[in-house]
Amino acid sequence: MDQRWENVVKPVFSDLVQVLDPLALRDRLYSNDLVTREEFQRLSHLHTKEEMTRMLLVDILPRKGKTAYDRFLDALQKTKGQEHVVEEILRPTKKDSVQNDAQKIKDLEDRLANAEAALSKQKLTTAGLRIKLGPRWYREHVLKWEMMKLREPLPLLECNPYGCVAEINGAVHLGWGNKIYWLKNGKWKEKRLETSSPIGSLIECEGNGYVINGGGFFGDRCKTISVWNNETEELELLTKIPPEYQLRHRSAVGHNGKIYFVGGFDGKKTNQVDCFDIHTKTWSEAKRTKQTRWASSLAAIDDKLFVGGGWGHSDAECFLIKEDRWVDIKPNTKEDCEWSSWNGKLVATGGHGSSNVVEMYDDSAGDWLPLPPMNKGRWEHGACATKENKLFVVGGDDVCNSLDGLRWPFGAQCFL
Template sequence: MAFCRSLRRSEIAATNPWDQFVVPRLDTLVGAVDVEGELLDRLTARGLITRDDWERLRLPSVTKRDKARALLMDILPRKGRGEAFDSFVNALRETEGQKNIVEILELPPEKDDCRRCTEEMREKWLGAEMVLLAMRIKHEKFSDHVEQYWKTANLPSPPLRHCFGKIAEINGALTIAQGNNVFRLEGDKWKQSHISVNVRHIMKCQNKGYILTGDSISRTQYISELENSTQVLATVPEDHLLVDVSTIGHKDKIFVVGGGDAGSNVSQAVSCLDSRTNEWTKLKSTPCGRSVCSLATIDSKLFIGGGIDSFLTGTNAFECFDLEAEKWINLCPTANKLCELSILNGKVVATGGSPKFDAVEIYDNATDSWLPLPPMKAHRFGHGACTAEGNKLYVAGGTIFSNLVEYFEL
């Protein structure tokens, strides 16, 4: 199951996740969740519901159906955050109704066995994750204080969707690609232009814009200059596969990392293109293969975060490649999976992802830890992020509220 396919499914969920994924299964879940028995005790012990909730659900005057609806539609989404929903699923598995719950959520018996799962089972896992995602999104609220930190930029048209790898500051202007369209922020207005190739990635190298494009007929990917998009400068090495590779420009080099295919294969390849000679150098492979990961660079360090791993699930792994020592270093994982990396004031910042879609955190190199920043106004993953105008962190696109472009300024 390729990530592009999962994004399409996620896009459907983002349209109206509650109606699409929860309501059709709710009555069946209500009939199977035993709110009278050990499930309530387990959820209480894990801190997923309070003692007051526990006592209210235990009232004999409330029917089982009403109790189950309250649990699934109100209490758990309201109380649950992040790993709490994994605990919820685990608690369901540990009850006598495990078989029914597994069937309702369409899960394989154990997620740890997913390497041996069929593609159909992987699709079922995605469907289950969308149910839990929808339960969270329905009850997430924007913080009242966010407005003083995150500001809204003017919106380009048409509305943005997935902008991963398609946003950069080029020649002093925030630049966003949408298919064959390029939007540049000039003053307080967006200027739209059309190019003849489909942009998969935008990167800045020596303050010049470069793009990654692909040819579905020859099954090849190319690097070209943005201003001369039809002239191929270099062909991307085949070991990066053809889906969801990641790119970034740094000084006079362009780095290409990972990638996947239409199946379950992901690449560990890391390649470096010299923009002066258009020659490739193969670098040391990543510790684990990933597609649709995010990249950031500081000095002689190449950072990689998020993405899809060999189990076809989102990861929060965070690693650094020391270009001088030529070695990979494992760092503290991000709080979210599928986050987008960028640089702000010389530090790595991670935005969005799952499960906290509005989260923003900054990496502290001295303590190898992540510190929270004010959350974004919109919930995002599959979005783009970059620093422009020196100290403004821009984010755009994603699966939810996708046409909202906002920025954070220190």
């Protein structure tokens, strides 16, 4: 049982009886599948607020698994007239929260000191590390994973936007199925595309958005490259992909006027790397990866392509574009994560089994450094960095141990 029921809710139970509307909360929890039909009927036969509140907070919800407490608070915030109850519950814990944040800062500063000591022994410079990972940077930026406060939730029933999230002209865009969604003024807008294949990749290159139809999560062959026109909110065909490049489960990234396609599957895994010039509309073959791979993580930073993982792989490589060669790099700790270029660094979020782990690759040291975890575990999600140096993460699978089994957390998180 989540100890917060015992440590947070129980001490304020008598106060909650006075302010809680158990009937409204019962209906909300039932609609969110946190209360079963049988439990709903049992609650309906009770006669007093105290009896109903006790059954909900003592008998039913604490037995619903690790996520029940957070879902209970979320239900309160969305129940009309009950928003203030969350403040009643959390008020006694605010002092402890401040103390916990102070301890987190101290732990992070200690971890930084250990990392610098290790680099010093290897006779590597720590100047860049201090700029990026100094205590002030941790305090002002790292301790701020926040759930995005949107005016309305993302209008999707399910969403695995792996490789399909990008900032285009200052707005975060997301591709899923045959629709594009974009965030504007805290609200999601959507556009259905007249395409024969679902969106495989949505990427940004030189300020424009490019949609690759097929080749992604759904397993179709990649067939076309189109430009997303932000003004007309229409998709304009740029080119058809030649048959020899039409592979399944390809990873794509934009860099310096070119779109790179890495790996893929066509009956077997491939190490094929192809390049499309968006200005000349010509194709060329690039140096192949050392390992065959498909559905891999891919990011571009400073004339380098970083690729890692993929089905059946936990290794990682880096393509030095100017030198036209691939070199091995140390892989991060989680497989099937999403890689992003953020603040000039490679950041890995989530991973297989819905991990909330976040790591940053320090190229000068050749090692991964831990960052504070996300609020939610995610897998096959989408992520992108914004021009404001924020890291935006959305969608993915969340495997929980409750009776719900597999559920979809379509909240969006932002790493400030």
